[in-house]
Amino acid sequence: MTATTTVAEGAPRREQGGGHHGGRPAPDPWRSRLCRWDLRYSPYAFVAPFFLFFTVFGLFPLLYTGWASLHRIELTSPGRTEWVGLHNYARLLGNEFFWNALRNTATIGVLSTVPQLLMALGLAHLLHYRLRAATFWRVALLTPYATSVAAATLVFVLLYGRDYGMVNWALRGVGIGPVDWQSGTWSSQIAVSSIVIWRWTGYNALIYLAAMRAVPDDLYEAAALDGASRARQFRHVTLPALRPTVLFTVVVSTIGATQLFGEPLLFGGAGGQKGGASRQFQTLGLYLYEQGWFNFHLGRACAVAWSMFLILLLIAAVNALLARRLRQDR
Amino acid sequence: MTATVPARRRPGLARAGRQLHAGPFAYAVLALFTAGSLFPLVWTAVAASRDDTRLARTPPPLWFGGNLPANLARAWGEAGMGLALANTVLVAGTIALGTVLFCTVAGFAFAKLRFRFRGALLLLTVGTMMVPPQLSVVPLFMVIARLGWTDHLQAVVLPTLVSAFGVFFMRQFLVEALPGELVEAARMDGASSWRLVWHVVFPVARPAMAVLGMLSFVQAWNDFFWPVVALTQENPTVQVALTGLGRGYVPDQAVIMAGALLGTLPLLLAFTFFGKQIVGGIMRGAVKG
Amino acid sequence: MTPGYRARPRRRAVFLAVAAVLVLGAALLGGCARGDGGRGRTTVTIGTFGVFGYQQAGLYREYERLHPDVAVKESVIERNDAYYPQLLTHLAAGSGLLDIQAVEVGDIHELATAQGGLFEDLSAAKGVHRRDWLPWKWEQATTRDGRTIGLGTDIGPIAMCYRKDLFRRAGLPTAREAVGRLWAGDWRKYLTTGLAYKKRAPAGTVFTDSAAGIYNASVHGYAERYYDRRSRPIWSNSPAVRASWELAVRAARDGLTARLKQFEKPWDQAYANGRFATVACPPWMLGYIKEKSGPAGKDKWDVAPAPRPANWGGSFITVPKAARHKAAAVDLAVWLTAPAQQARLFERQASIPSTPASYAMPEVRDAHNPYFGGAPTGAIFAAAARAVPTLVYGPKEQQIGGAFTDVGIPQVEQQGKPPGAGWRAAQQEIENAVDE
Structure with missing residues (x-):
């Protein structure tokens, strides 16, 4: 049936060496049937626990949300549901707030992901040197990752205060006027991104570092013998070897950026779900939350959720396409 | 490694390999980033050691004041931190262990075994990673309510006991790290699938399992959105307890910061004491694509 | 021998991990059978947003003294914009509700019109006198068919x-x-x-x-x-x-x-x-x-x-039909919102009562706020309340x-x-x- 089966059944049995596992009886039909069953069904048993939990706590909510997105459901009167077809989706497409949230999600996503991964790459490069107290640097850079979104955002909100925050105090010291971090479009998006960057840069740096260390030394040696400079080595040896890792981090970061929620919510304080007075930092996650949990339009919130899901699938498809193209080019 | 370096290497030739010592510039940049990483945490402690009025003044406090014990005590009492910490250890520990076990076997099946619908099921798994977590809350809560689990810890544990990311992560790791020959050799020895998992997969997957366990633990520890809906202050996790903090008469910033510190401290301590192992785990278990 | 077939100690580690999962799981299930306050007492739970001050004013303690078979447990969420959605979710699921749930004035109308049926009618409860409350406060929590789902606490x-x-x-x-x-x-x-x-x-x-x-x-x-x-x-x-x-x-x-x-x-x-x-x-x-x-x-x-x-702000307390200890909850709710208790709450928390009878009580009438230059806050706010x-x-x-x-x-x-x-x-x- 499958390759593995063929191997197990068709391959001649090896002679047992020292009888380490006890003598094996001659192939008997019952045993071989057991063996076949094992081969055929074990994989399902392996994935079963995951899919069991996933079905109850993941798939059901997902499908229910899909169903709900085709209905008018209000959290204030959840007993009343009314079929509205694609109305919720049509309404989204014509809604300025939705597009605004989509735009913000994209810009904050770029603002947080690109510097984060670039800095991580640079840091990994530095960490790859022979360093004194190597472990200290690595652990120290990883600590922000241990901080919860809530705790981290709490601190950053204080630091970014307009009138009494430390950032503005420091900026005033170098002659830059106070920045209203929350009210400005760019300033607020930069502030929110900085929280994301702070939490994740060190973690990504370690992942890149691991990948760099897996690059065989002789590749560098060959390049060095060819007279390649350090920068050229980085471009022509390190980066290509890192490509799969970079791809992985890009995928994970993109998913994280699309779902960005806690940081802007808490950064906005009371009414944070709006993402500022002009929705200047409202992400899709916040828009969903606002629709569902503040305006109580559950059906519409579900439509936002499914739209996010579809957007991510689209990104994934494009990503896969690009990856394949890259592989072919190579 | 060093032994294999050919002797004829010209001295001083630029080599991006690890053997190169870091220069002062590298140290300076690392120091800068380290300071940036640590500063917000240190400042949380500074703020927690002051009082509310002092935090309102400019220039902001840059060094510790004397109120840390008092603020920590208030935060501990107001938020019911003792129960919250015990609950969180239980919740995060169970989730981490469950995730590691279930995701490793599932990841192994996806990586090395052939079965019908494998591709479709894997796609489904990866697809779930893209479902925004805010979305499932209402239906999920309906399930939990139907089971009569609101305000019980299993309401927080079970929905996150497996993760699509974990399966994907383990699969990616095992595809590379577990040589097909090893599996086939074990098969030819007549090992059943379960023995195979036990004796071949788990040993090979160990570094990745350690990383996944650490990631799941940290994530479960810091999870906030779902626990706030599913639990109440009566039986909270740390993050839930923190939402009730500063409810004293008027929210007191210094006490809130002390609470944030209390909630983060156990993980920070773990990172300090086991930093080497954690970092080592990430280095060995990181997904190579 | 096949490589990978060594791992005795690892086997033990994995075994330990599995055992730990099972033990934790069992502990979890065991930990779920929470008692009901212990010692045969009924625990009445009350959920509020922000501080209502009942605890601080010692009202729970006094109620427990008056009713030795009852224990009161308060659960506070700091902000209403986190509290109210949770309440709605719990109402929708018909589960997770506390015995008494506070509701903000801006939300009470919505609950009364759309989900009034999910709450106890408190107008008929023992010890409730409609005329105790400011008329507009009473109206706000009353459904179109004349059921009153919330008793007024403070006003603003x-x-x-x-x-x-x-x-x-x-x-x-x-x-x-x-x-x-x-x-x-x-x-x-x-x-x-x-x-x-x-x-x-x-x-x-x-x-x-x-x-x-x-x-x-x-x-x-x-x-x-x-x-x-x-x-x-x-x-x-x-x-x-x-x-x-x-x-x-x-x-x-x-x-x-x-x-x-x-x-x-x-x-x-x-x-x-x-x-x-x-x-x-x-x-x-x-x-x-x-x-x-x-x-x-x-x-x-x-x-x-x-x-x-x-008038800016103010709250109500309600008893959901899905509450576990309805009778005890209604009793406590009525007691907490009675004029005497509201007057005492003003003393501690400066929440102006929604029951005008409280204004004549010394706790309100004679109240001065030393921090605000000894201003007669009781008189000032009571006068404002009457003119709203x-x-x-x-x-x-x-x-x-x-x-x-x-x-x-x-x-x-x-x-x-x-x-x-x-x-x-x-x-x-x-x-x-x-x-x-």
Whole structure:
């Protein structure tokens, strides 16, 4: 049936060496049937626990949300549901707030992901040197990752205060006027991104570092013998070897950026779900939350959720396409 | 490694390999980033050691004041931190262990075994990673309510006991790290699938399992959105307890910061004491694509 | 031998891991059988947003003394915008509800109209006398078919808190009667005072905290604001909204405000720094001002009547039908909201009772606030409470109010947009929120 089966059944049995596992009886039909069953069904048993939990706590909510997105459901009167077809989706497409949230999600996503991964790459490069107290640097850079979104955002909100925050105090010291971090479009998006960057840069740096260390030394040696400079080595040896890792981090970061929620919510304080007075930092996650949990339009919130899901699938498809193209080019 | 370096290497030739010592510039940049990483945490402690009025003044406090014990005590009492910490250890520990076990076997099946619908099921798994977590809350809560689990810890544990990311992560790791020959050799020895998992997969997957366990633990520890809906202050996790903090008469910033510190401290301590192992785990278990 | 077949010690590690999962799981299930307060007592649970003060005023302890078979347990979520959605989720699922659930005034109408059937009718409960409550307070929690789902706790009649020291330095009167006369009867006079203050303002200070605060204080003095008495939407043209919007925008454009968002950290910090001279204050805000201004603010603050009577905020307590201990919960709810207990709560928490009988009780009548220069806060707020018109509430009250205070006004005040743009944004916001 499958390759593995063929191997197990068709391959001649090896002679047992020292009888380490006890003598094996001659192939008997019952045993071989057991063996076949094992081969055929074990994989399902392996994935079963995951899919069991996933079905109850993941798939059901997902499908229910899909169903709900085709209905008018209000959290204030959840007993009343009314079929509205694609109305919720049509309404989204014509809604300025939705597009605004989509735009913000994209810009904050770029603002947080690109510097984060670039800095991580640079840091990994530095960490790859022979360093004194190597472990200290690595652990120290990883600590922000241990901080919860809530705790981290709490601190950053204080630091970014307009009138009494430390950032503005420091900026005033170098002659830059106070920045209203929350009210400005760019300033607020930069502030929110900085929280994301702070939490994740060190973690990504370690992942890149691991990948760099897996690059065989002789590749560098060959390049060095060819007279390649350090920068050229980085471009022509390190980066290509890192490509799969970079791809992985890009995928994970993109998913994280699309779902960005806690940081802007808490950064906005009371009414944070709006993402500022002009929705200047409202992400899709916040828009969903606002629709569902503040305006109580559950059906519409579900439509936002499914739209996010579809957007991510689209990104994934494009990503896969690009990856394949890259592989072919190579 | 060093032994294999050919002797004829010209001295001083630029080599991006690890053997190169870091220069002062590298140290300076690392120091800068380290300071940036640590500063917000240190400042949380500074703020927690002051009082509310002092935090309102400019220039902001840059060094510790004397109120840390008092603020920590208030935060501990107001938020019911003792129960919250015990609950969180239980919740995060169970989730981490469950995730590691279930995701490793599932990841192994996806990586090395052939079965019908494998591709479709894997796609489904990866697809779930893209479902925004805010979305499932209402239906999920309906399930939990139907089971009569609101305000019980299993309401927080079970929905996150497996993760699509974990399966994907383990699969990616095992595809590379577990040589097909090893599996086939074990098969030819007549090992059943379960023995195979036990004796071949788990040993090979160990570094990745350690990383996944650490990631799941940290994530479960810091999870906030779902626990706030599913639990109440009566039986909270740390993050839930923190939402009730500063409810004293008027929210007191210094006490809130002390609470944030209390909630983060156990993980920070773990990172300090086991930093080497954690970092080592990430280095060995990181997904190579 | 096949490589990979060594691992005895690892086997033990994995075994330990599996065992740990099982043990933890068992502990988890075992830990779920929570008792009912222990010692055969009924534990009545009560959920509130922010501090209601029952605990602090010792009311639970006293109730437990009166009812030895009952234990009371309070669960607090700091902010209503986290509390209310959770309550709705629990109502929708019919599970997770506490025995008593507090509800904010802006939400009670919505619950009474859409989900009134999910709550106990408290009008018929033993010991409840409708005439104890201010009529408008009682109305707000009553469904169309005459069931009352919530008992009124506190209300929020508005006064004006001001800094005597700053007023003096700006050449304005400082005695509370004289200050009240500056703007009596008309919010526009309040702005005129603000302009006078601005001319001679002490360095680094402004007249008031936030334009949205002025809007709230003004708009809640009108009976019909967002809906008229026949529940028709009037948020785009009601005199209440128009006048209050004009006031707020003028205050912002004239630079009379500190451009702060109320109840946010910078607002707190501005108190400590003495940054503004006046703030419209419901009674529950006095404690906040005291705490945030710190010892340095003692005897600097005082309380004068607001330009026009208004009510901002206040709450109810309800008993959901899905509550575990309904009878005990109703009993406790009735006791907590009785005039005597409301009067005691005022003493501790400065929450003005919704039961006028309390106003004559010494706890309210004779109350003076030492921090606010010994101001007779009981008399001031009780007088304000009596003059408050019967406010008409409608669905999505919070969202509509928020469209003005969190969107329209801050756009003008903090982001410097023209008033027309702010107004349009607020209206668009409302349409988005109410459109079903």
